[in-house]
Amino acid sequence: MNRRKELQNEYGMKQRAMGVFQIVNDRNGKRYIAASPTLDSAWQREKFMLDMGSHINSALQKEYKEQASADFRYEELERLKLGDEVRNDYKDSMIPGTSVLNRSVVQSYRDSLKKLEQKWLNELQPYEPNGYNRPPK
Numbered sequence: 001m002n003r004r005k006e007l008q009n010e011y012g013m014k015q016r017a018m019g020v021f022q023i024v025n026d027r028n029g030k031r032y033i034a035a036s037p038t039l040d041s042a043w044q045r046e047k048f049m050l051d052m053g054s055h056i057n058s059a060l061q062k063e064y065k066e067q068a069s070a071d072f073r074y075e076e077l078e079r080l081k082l083g084d085e086v087r088n089d090y091k092d093s094m095i096p097g098t099s100v101l102n103r104s105v106v107q108s109y110r111d112s113l114k115k116l117e118q119k120w121l122n123e124l125q126p127y128e129p130n131g132y133n134r135p136p137k
Contacts (some may be wrong), residue, residue, distance in 0.1 A: 019079035021114035035117035
């Protein structure tokens with residue numbers, strides 16, 4: 001039982017990875033770029049949605065299905081640089097002494113992720129028809 005508590009504490013203290021990733025179709029060079037507050041599990045989540053036929057991006061979903069998932073790869077583009085206080089158990093996002101999320105901390109993470117994602121969208125221009133992201137309005 002003590003080992004279980006140790007492992008839970010170790011996981012909680014581990015720094016959470018947030019950042020931007022891409023899914024690349026190696027057959028045609030198209031890419032899909034997105035940000036994730038849980039970068040370590042982003043590929044499993046995206047692949048699950050693609051395998052289930054329920055991905056948010058219909059163009060990516062269509063080609064993934066047509067190619068039977070062949071020649072698609074996942075890459076991390078950049079991790080958000082965060083302080084040591086960011087934890088996997090989200091206790092860094094809580095109001096001290098409570099189990100209530102501190103909205104300003106959560107919003108600052110979201111804002112930082114959005115800026116990082118925009119940087120990569122501007123740099124790589126993965127917009128339809130040459131990519132899977134929808135062009136900005």
